[in-house]
Amino acid sequence: MYxxxxxxxxxxxxxxxxxxxxxxxxxxxxxxxxxxxxxxKLRLAAPSALIDIGRIGELKGISRNGSTATxxxxxxxxxxxxxxxxxxxxxxxxxxxGDPQVRNRGTVGGNIAHADxxxxxxxxxxxxxxxxxxxxxxxxxxxxxxxFFIDLFMTALGEDEILTSVDVPVDGAGTAYAKLFNPASxxxxxxxxxxxxxxxxxxxxxxxxxxxxxxSAVRAPSVEAALVGKALTADNIAAAAAxxxxxxxxxxxxxxxxxxxxxxxxxxxxxxxxSKAAERAG
Amino acid sequence: MQSITLTVNxxxxxxxxxxxxxLVDFIRNALGLTGTNxxxxxxxxxxxxxxxxxxxxKSCTVLAVQAxxxxxxxxxxxxxxxxxxxxxxAFWDQHGLQCGYCTPGMIMAAAKxxxxxxxxxxxxxxxxxxxxxxxxxxxxxxxxxxxxxxxAGS
Numbered sequence: 001m002y003x004x005x006x007x008x009x010x011x012x013x014x015x016x017x018x019x020x021x022x023x024x025x026x027x028x029x030x031x032x033x034x035x036x037x038x039x040x041k042l043r044l045a046a047p048s049a050l051i052d053i054g055r056i057g058e059l060k061g062i063s064r065n066g067s068t069a070t071x072x073x074x075x076x077x078x079x080x081x082x083x084x085x086x087x088x089x090x091x092x093x094x095x096x097x098g099d100p101q102v103r104n105r106g107t108v109g110g111n112i113a114h115a116d117x118x119x120x121x122x123x124x125x126x127x128x129x130x131x132x133x134x135x136x137x138x139x140x141x142x143x144x145x146x147x148f149f150i151d152l153f154m155t156a157l158g159e160d161e162i163l164t165s166v167d168v169p170v171d172g173a174g175t176a177y178a179k180l181f182n183p184a185s186x187x188x189x190x191x192x193x194x195x196x197x198x199x200x201x202x203x204x205x206x207x208x209x210x211x212x213x214x215x216s217a218v219r220a221p222s223v224e225a226a227l228v229g230k231a232l233t234a235d236n237i238a239a240a241a242a243x244x245x246x247x248x249x250x251x252x253x254x255x256x257x258x259x260x261x262x263x264x265x266x267x268x269x270x271x272x273x274x275s276k277a278a279e280r281a282g
Numbered sequence: 283m284q285s286i287t288l289t290v291n292x293x294x295x296x297x298x299x300x301x302x303x304x305l306v307d308f309i310r311n312a313l314g315l316t317g318t319n320x321x322x323x324x325x326x327x328x329x330x331x332x333x334x335x336x337x338x339x340k341s342c343t344v345l346a347v348q349a350x351x352x353x354x355x356x357x358x359x360x361x362x363x364x365x366x367x368x369x370x371x372a373f374w375d376q377h378g379l380q381c382g383y384c385t386p387g388m389i390m391a392a393a394k395x396x397x398x399x400x401x402x403x404x405x406x407x408x409x410x411x412x413x414x415x416x417x418x419x420x421x422x423x424x425x426x427x428x429x430x431x432x433x434a435g436s
Contacts, residue, residue, distance in 0.1 A: 001323050008284055008301030008347050030348075037343050038325060040302075050301070054348060078337075099413025101391060102325060104337040105344065184326055186412065 003040035007049040017053050017162060018137055024049045029162065031074055031110035034102055059109070059164060062086070069168045070133075073109025080108060087128055088280055089175035089193050089273075090168060093120040096179055098186050109163045112148070115155045115216060117252065118187035122149045123211030124177055126219060127193035130168045136161040145217075152215040173197045173205070174281025178272035180212070180265050182256050188212030189257045190265045194273040196232065198281040203227045208270060210244070213251050213262040220247040223270055232278035241270035286350040290315070291359025299346045306330045306341035308349075309356060317357040317386050321415075328414030331387035332356050338394040340413070357386035360393065369393045369431040378427030380418035388414050392428045402432050 009024070011017035021027060027049040030036055039045040053059065059074040062083055069086055080086065081095035081103060097103055097111075097120055111121050112132065125132075126145040133142050134157055143156045150156060157163055173195050180190040191212040197205045206227040211217040226240035244266045253259035283298040290313060297312050309315050309332070318341060321329035325343040332341045333355040360367040366374065369389050379385045388411070395410040396402055402410070407428045408421070416424060 002304070002307075003302040005300070005302055008345075010347075030345075033345065033348065034325065034343055037304075037345065041323070052348065098325070099328070100395065100410055101328060101331055101338045101340045101413045102343075105339050 001041040003037065004043060004046045006040075006047055008052065009049060010052040011056060013056060014053075014058065014135060014162060014164070017051055017056070020051045021160060022137070024051070027051050029053050029113075031113075032076065032105040032107040033110075034098070034106035035110055035114040035116065053162070054107075064170070067169060067171050069170050071108050071166045071168060073113075073163045073165055074107050075109075077103035077106050077108070077111070085170065086168065087170060087173075087175040087195070089124050089128060089177040089195065089277070090121075093124045093177040093179070093191075093193065096120065096177075096181070096186065108166060112166070113155060113157055113163050115149055115153050116187070117152055117215050118182070118185075118189070118191075118212050120177065120179065120188055120191050120211065122217040123188070123191045123209050124193040125166060125168070126209035126211075126217045127195050127207045128168055128175060129195070129207060130166050132157070132163060133165045133167065134158075134161045134163050140164075142167070146219065149216040154216070174277040174279065176273045176276035176280060178269045178276065180269060190262055190269045192266070192269040192273040194270070194277040196227065196274065196277045196281050198232060198278065201231050203230055203232050203278075206274075208244075208274065210248065210266060210270070213266060214248060215250060215252065218247065220244050220270065222247050223274075227274065232274070232281075234275070237271055237274045237278065238267075241267040241274065244270050284347050284350075286347055288349050288352050288354060290354045291356060301345065301347050303346045304342055305332075305334075305344040305346050305349050308346035309341060309354075312346075315356050315358050319383055319386055321383065326413075326415065327384070327387070328391055328411075329384050329387040331390040331414065333390060333394065338391050355390075357390060360389065367393060368434045369396065369428070372427040372431035372434065373424075376423050376427035376430055378424040380416075384414060384416045384418075388416070388424055392424075392431065396428065396432045400432065400435065402428075404429060407432075 028047040208220040222243040287296040319329040
């Protein structure tokens with residue numbers, strides 16, 4: 001399958017990319033290409049030009065400043081999966097994206113800017129309380145994951161902006177990701193990420209996010225509220241997980257799984273993610 | 283058209299390509315190296331797996347222009363001085379194939395898997411080959427072949 005015709009430009013710096021974006025009308029940015037090239041082949045996207053940002057060095061790599069890890073937008077899933085000092089939910093989710101070949105090319109920034117509803121990272125970054133950093137011609141701005149993922153394939157990233165990095169808090173909380181895989185694509189049918197802190201035997205804070213079953217990653221406030229103040233026993237986690245249905249008002253059904261099936265699986269995967277996060281919280 | 287220069291199996295090539303040309307089509311049609319197969323064409327099956335700058339990648343999901351300057355190895359470049367790569371030999375010894383269509387991609391993916399994890403376990407082999415589909419048969423002999431190559435220190 002050939003993609004539709006497009007003109008190709010390579011940007012060697014963020015400034016060059018902005019200059020090209022200014023000149024070209026409906027250009028799209030190309031990073032690892034593992035969402036965009038399949039979309040081009042299926043004619044879901046047909047931009048007149050691609051601006052290849054894949055070689056911009058300043059957008060690659062992971063750095064640490066105190067309790068914040070900053071992941072450059074062009075960092076591959078393979079690099080994130082192999083990182084030793086990122087939250088466990090993030091490394092395990094990155095290690096379950098696609099397969100080794102896909103993880104060698106796919107990038108964190110491309111993944112979240114694309115915002116596929118069945119993708120893993122939006123869910124994990126929402127639970128972790130991550131912040132997306134972007135740059136535009138008018139300067140830089142940052143948006144929390146809670147506000148970044150808006151709807152199906154829709155984010156807060158403007159058409160004239162480039163996602164440059166993601167800040168992830170590394171604060172010692174227990175985190176985990178649990179995923180019901182599509183057996184062929186490895187995309188999430190249901191994906192749940194949890195982040196919990198425990199003090200004196202009680203849960204002091206909880207963030208739980210779901211993806212794969214809603215148009216974009218969502219928090220589960222009822223589950224979070226039911227966890228805080230409780231001991232994270234199996235019974236308490238199960239009782240909190242049972243609340244998740246009320247947090248999901250727009251569950252999708254498709255050829256891979258019906259709405260009913262996804263709704264039935266949601267509390268089970270919430271339970272698994274929270275239990276694992278609780279173990280890791282010590 | 284865009285001019286690209288890349289190294290494939292140790293040989294440098296410069297060609298003009300359409301920006302939309304996929305790397306797998308470049309390898310097969312522009313260079314005539316048809317050992318790299320196209321099957322699903324949707325980044326799922328792994329038949330088109332090659333090594334690009336030392337990493338296993340699916341060449342149906344890379345544009346030829348993205349590979350400008352890259353160092354690429356295809357299945358044709360794996361053997362050295364007439365000797366099969368240990369992974370090729372292991373697929374031969376263990377009969378890790380039936381129709382053979384997935385085999386080049388399997389071997390390219392498996393070679394990197396073992397190179398990156400010399401003490402690889404059976405479970406890790408199965409997890410690591412998730413991106414390569416065989417539709418003929420089970421994966422038993424494929425897994426045995428990868429384990430043999432790992433034991434041989436490939």
